[in-house]
Amino acid sequence: MTRTNANPVFRALADPTRRAIFEELTRQGEQTVHALTHYAGISQPAVSKHLTVLKRAKLVRHRREGRETHYRAQSDALAPMVDWLNLYGAFWRDRFDRLEALLERMNP
C-alpha cells in the first residue's frame, strides 16, 4: 500500500515549515524567496532548502526575474493524495464487511 510516486508529496508536506511555506504560496500567490524568508522567519538558505524539497515534489514552480526567484504553488501536485484515499476506500469497505461478519459471530 505504498506507491513511491506519492512519497515526495507526503514527505514534503510532513514538515510544518514546508507546509507553512506551501500554504503561504497557495494563499498569497507568487512570492519571492526574499518575501518567503521574511514570512518564515528562518534563514534564506534554510528557506531555499525547503523550496528545493517542495520543487522536487512538484508542489511549487519557480521562475527567475533579474536577481529574484519567484515561487508559486502547483496545487495539482496534490493529486497523488486523492489517489491514495481512493485506494484506501476499497480497503476500508472490505474491512467493514469483515467487521460485520465478525459481529455476527460474536456473542451478544
Next chain:
Amino acid sequence: MSNPAVTSPAESPRSLVIERVFPHPPEKLWRALTERPLLAQWMMNNDFEPVPGRKFQFRADPMPNWNGIVDCEVIIVEPLQRLSYNWGVGGEGGLQWVVVWTLTPAEGGTHVRMEQSGFGPGQQAAYGGAKYGWQKFFANLERTIGGVE
C-alpha cells in the same frame, strides 16, 4: 442489514469517510475495535492496546510495494465513543495518516464512522510548532484554487 458504505474523496481531498450502521450495540463494536484477538479477525494481526501514546503495529502478509506493516500510535481513547490512532506505512519517511473511529447509538444498532485523513491532530501535537492545521490548509487551498479559476 447495513447501509452501503459512503466515501467522499472526490468531493473532499482532505479525508476519506466510511460510514455504516451495524445492528449491534456500541459495547460490542467497541470490543471489536479494541480487543486484540477480535481486532485481528477483521483488521490484521496486531499488538494494540487502548492506551493513548501507546505504539503498536498492524501486520499483514507482505505484498508488492508494501511490507505488510502499519506503524501506529494511539491518540484518543474515549470508551464506546471515539478511538483514534496514527497510521504509518513505509516506515521512516513513509506515508502518515490519522484514523478516527466514532461510534454513535442509532436506531436498532450503532452508527460507525471511520475517517482517514492526512496530517491530523496527532501530527500537529507531534510537530508542536505547526502553524496550520491540515484542514485549514485545504480550506485555504480550495479557496485559492476557486479564486484563480
